[in-house]
Amino acid sequence: MISCTEFIPAYSELFKFLDKKGDKEAVMRFWENLSDSFLGNLRDLAERKGLAGCFExxxxxxxxxxxxxxxxxxxxxxxxxxxxxxxxxxxRLLKEKHIEPYEFYCEHCDTLYRRVLEPLGFKYEIDLSNCKDARCKVIVKNN
Amino acid sequence: MSDKIKVIDCKQSDNEYLHKDFHGALCYAIKYLDDNFGEKATEEYLVQVGKTYFKPLSEKLKKDGLKALEDHWQYIFQKENGKFRLHYEGDKLVLEVDQCPAIAHLKEKNMLYTERYCQTTVVVNKTICQQAGYQCSCEYQLGKGKCVQKFWREQK
Incomplete structure (x- = not known):
């Protein structure tokens, strides 16, 4: 079993693997599919409770x-x-000195959540300018 | 403060790192690779994970022997509240899993489950062992979250 505590490095390796298979485009397709198929709980909460659902x-x-x-x-x-x-x-990726994080790793948070929230009428902003230091900022607003 | 304003402020040390929904994301990834690139590609991906992320475990196995794997399984299965037993049969390390915490979580949360999910164990274990001069087997019962994994040093 790959433990859930080991998932993040496996996830980063998946992005690298897909990138090698079909460039960044293939990684983006995966993120879009994951967003559509796997984030039903966020979609449901945001639809029912609005920004309070995002908070939850x-x-x-x-x-x-x-x-x-x-x-x-x-x-x-x-x-x-x-x-x-x-x-x-x-x-976690920065701590693991023996592996290199996928170059565009942090962009998955942009694609995954934007794709859920914008069709529901929210404005989604993410500042990834410091993401290589494991810092970022997300703002979701009612339109 | 208005009840319309809510704030949570957490330090890393405030909570334990254990987000079991990640099992669902990994299971989804296996299905996605199978469906879009084929089973061979899924295996290539899992070999890559074994050779890169788990490289230190292979090195430890090579250096310290089966105790390295014993400690690894003990740590992760205990952390995830799995039901398991570890013992030795002669020179073989045996891990008997009675309730796989990953599959239990997928079923409990009604998340996507693919019968190919256990290949993560089969292929990653094999890769970790091969890199260290060891062999392994994994017999699992589809969808039951039960398996028997064995590990032993390759005969020269």
Missing amino acids: YWSHSLTEEAADFRMSLDEDKGVFEIEMRYCPSMG
Whole structure:
């Protein structure tokens, strides 16, 4: 069994494998498929509860992933934000000195979640400018 | 603070790292590779994982013998609350899994399950062992989350 605690390096290797098979395009196709097929829980929560559903979804996953983060929801302003101070995924890849993270690893968070949230009418922004240091920022707004 | 404002502020040390939904993402990846690139490609991918990420485990196995694998399985199956037994049959290390935590989670959460999922164990174990001069076997019961894995040093 590949433990769930070993998944992130296996995931990064998958992106590299797909990239070798069909360039970044093949990786993007996988992310799109994963978003459509695997993120039903986020889709359902965001559809039923709006930004509060986003808060509920990420409060569960980010605590289980032991992330270092600040997450806020202001329902009056219609804004949900995640300030990722140390991403558990990229952090894990940076810690493993014997493997090289997939060059565009962090972009999966852009494709996966944008593809769920924008069709539901939310505005999704992600700042990946510091992602190689395991830091990023996500803002989801009501349109 | 208004009840319309919610904040969570967590440090890494506040929580234990154990996100079992990742088993679902890996299972989905296996199905995706099988469907879009064929089973041979899935095997190539798993060999790559075995040779790259698990390289330190192969090196430890080569250096320290089966104790390296024993410690590895003990750690991950305990962390994931699997039901398992580890023992030796002569020179062979035997891992008997009565409830695979990955398959149990997939079933409990009603996540996608492919019968090819256990190939992750078969191929990755084989790769880790081959790199270290060891052999292994894995007999699993499809969809039951039960298997018997054996590991031994290659005869020269």
